[in-house]
Amino acid sequence: xxxxxxxxxxxxxxxxxxxxxxxxxxxxxxxxxxxxxxxxxxxxxxxxxxxxxxxxxxxxxxxxxxxxxxxxxxxxxxxxxxxxxxxxxxxxxxxxxxxxxxxxxxxxxxxxxxxxxxxxxxxxxxxxxxxxxxxxxxxxxxxxxxxxxxxxxxxxxxxxxxxxxxxxxxxxxxxxxxxxxxxxxxxxxxxxxxxxxxxxxxxxxxxxxxxxxxxxxxxxxxxxxxxxxxxxxxxxxxxxxxxxxxxxxxxxxxxxxxxxxxxxxxxxxxxxxxxxxxxxxxxxxxxxxxxxxxxxxxxxxxxxxxxxxxxxxxxxxxxxxxxxxxxxxxxxxxxxxxxxxxxxxxxxxxxxxxxxxxxxxxxxxxxxxxxxxxxxxxxxxxxxxxxxxxxxxxxxxxxxxxxxxxxxxxxxxxxxxxxxxxxxxxxxxxxxxxxxxxxxxxxxxxxxxxxxxxxxxxxxxxxxxxxxxxxxxxxxxxxxxxxxxxxx
Numbered sequence: 071x072x073x074x075x076x077x078x079x080x081x082x083x084x085x086x087x088x089x090x091x092x093x094x095x096x097x098x099x100x101x102x103x104x105x106x107x108x109x110x111x112x113x114x115x116x117x118x119x120x121x122x123x124x125x126x127x128x129x130x131x132x133x134x135x136x137x138x139x140x141x142x143x144x145x146x147x148x149x150x151x152x153x154x155x156x157x158x159x160x161x162x163x164x165x166x167x168x169x170x171x172x173x174x175x176x177x178x179x180x181x182x183x184x185x186x187x188x189x190x191x192x193x194x195x196x197x198x199x200x201x202x203x204x205x206x207x208x209x210x211x212x213x214x215x216x217x218x219x220x221x222x223x224x225x226x227x228x229x230x231x232x233x234x235x236x237x238x239x240x241x242x243x244x245x246x247x248x249x250x251x252x253x254x255x256x257x258x259x260x261x262x263x264x265x266x267x268x269x270x271x272x273x274x275x276x277x278x279x280x281x282x283x284x285x286x287x288x289x290x291x292x293x294x295x296x297x298x299x300x301x302x303x304x305x306x307x308x309x310x311x312x313x314x315x316x317x318x319x320x321x322x323x324x325x326x327x328x329x330x331x332x333x334x335x336x337x338x339x340x341x342x343x344x345x346x347x348x349x350x351x352x353x354x355x356x357x358x359x360x361x362x363x364x365x366x367x368x369x370x371x372x373x374x375x376x377x378x379x380x381x382x383x384x385x386x387x388x389x390x391x392x393x394x395x396x397x398x399x400x401x402x403x404x405x406x407x408x409x410x411x412x413x414x415x416x417x418x419x420x421x422x423x424x425x426x427x428x429x430x431x432x433x434x435x436x437x438x439x440x441x442x443x444x445x446x447x448x449x450x451x452x453x454x455x456x457x458x459x460x461x462x463x464x465x466x467x468x469x470x471x472x473x474x475x476x477x478x479x480x481x482x483x484x485x486x487x488x489x490x491x492x493x494x495x496x497x498x499x500x501x502x503x504x505x506x507x508x509x510x511x512x513x514x515x516x517x518x519x520x521x522x523x524x525x526x527x528x529x530x531x532x533x534x535x536x537x538x539x540x541x542x543x544x545x546x547x548x549x550x551x552x553x554x555x556x557x558x
Contacts (some may be wrong), residue, residue, distance in 0.1 A: 116140040129156030145169040158185030231530040301326025347376045355483045359435045363521035367483040372408040374398030390419045412440045431455045439484045447479035463499035489515035
């Protein structure tokens with residue numbers, strides 16, 4: 071748990087990301103069919119084996135021992151394979167490995183015709199960017215790939231905490247993926263399900279358009295339930311359109327039981343290491359950085375563009391940086407009309423003594439807002455972090471930041487408390503999977519706590535459950551989060 075940034079459960083978004091991995095994997099396998107458009111001179115077949123039986127000139131051959139067949143950028147490896155050069159048929163009854171575009175599939179019962187681009191693979195499994203998946207049967211044709219009985223997880227599928235399952239996945243040559251009968255399972259219990267899901271992979275794993283029923287290129291999401299710390303229980307729905315360049319446009323509606331309707335039009339696109347978003351409509355907006363207990367404000371984007379960079383590591387992972395910039399027209403409750411706004415926020419941490427049990431780091435929070443008439447609001451926070459690893463069961467992290475600012479802002483969503491702050495986070499493991507935690511934010515100038523959070527979490531290999539009491543707001547938070555690839 072990061073001591074200075076709030077986390078919200080995003081099970082549906084995570085499920086979309088994992089399903090996108092499956093689609094990308096199937097797309098890589100289907101690339102063999104696309105090779106049919108290549109000139110004959112580029113489609114040479116390369117064969118090696120310990121033992122050849124048969125006559126290549128007559129067509130049929132039996133290959134035994136360390137068999138490798140490479141064709142059109144696809145590598146097939148098995149202990150034994152049958153090959154007919156006249157018909158183009160390649161088959162393997164036993165275990166086989168199929169590699170294309172750096173992605174390796176393992177399975178059995180392989181059938182493939184390199185001349186027609188059609189084939190099948192049974193009991194197929196693969197791993198991509200920390201994501202494991204399995205399909206009972208993969209059918210390859212010229213213009214699509216059909217995968218049945220699909221399971222996916224960031225855990226190895228033979229010992230998983232959770233799985234996302236789909237009865238059938240169809241991937242067309244234009245990149246559109248259709249998932250049927252999707253469900254989320256924790257252990258052996260089904261937690262939630264979706265009737266269908268359609269998306270278009272766009273080269274990055276966060277380019278999913280959304281879940282729902284597709285009509286043409288439009289995707290309609292049926293109403294679903296959620297929970298927000300601020301708005302309370304919520305009902306959300308939307309309609310989105312996936313575009314050929316990997317971006318999506320959509321209209322999204324959230325109904326919060328405490329706050330009513332929030333409707334927003336949104337365009338999203340991954341751009342290298344950044345994620346670009348254009349918003350028009352109503353949303354909850356919160357200060358990012360070290361002010362995680364400040365309540366989000368209700369704002370109206372009229373519109374606002376955002377370019378955000380997730381945390382990146384530099385200099386051998388000693389320097390960690392994240393941030394973003396926003397620009398556009400914004401309105402809040404106390405303003406008569408929308409006003410122009412440009413805002414940038416950068417957080418950085420530099421570890422002074424890596425690989426030590428007690429680590430010290432320099433930390434900083436910088437934000438700059440520019441408004442109507444070039445009015446400026448600048449905040450700079452700098453300080454020190456000390457992290458203690460007290461054996462395998464205890465952790466303690468202490469941060470102290472001193473802030474200074476100049477100028478002013480007309481937007482409450484940009485304003486922060488610039489008193490000097492002390493941040494404390496500690497956890498204590500009480501069993502193999504369960505830990506208690508305390509997270510506090512102390513105002514050094516006012517000599518009082520801004521917030522104290524006490525609770526616990528139960529950590530499985532790939533899933534984390536958390537229950538916490540927030541003293542100032544007198545509320546209990548319950549959440550579940552899925553750990554990403556490689557436990558991130």
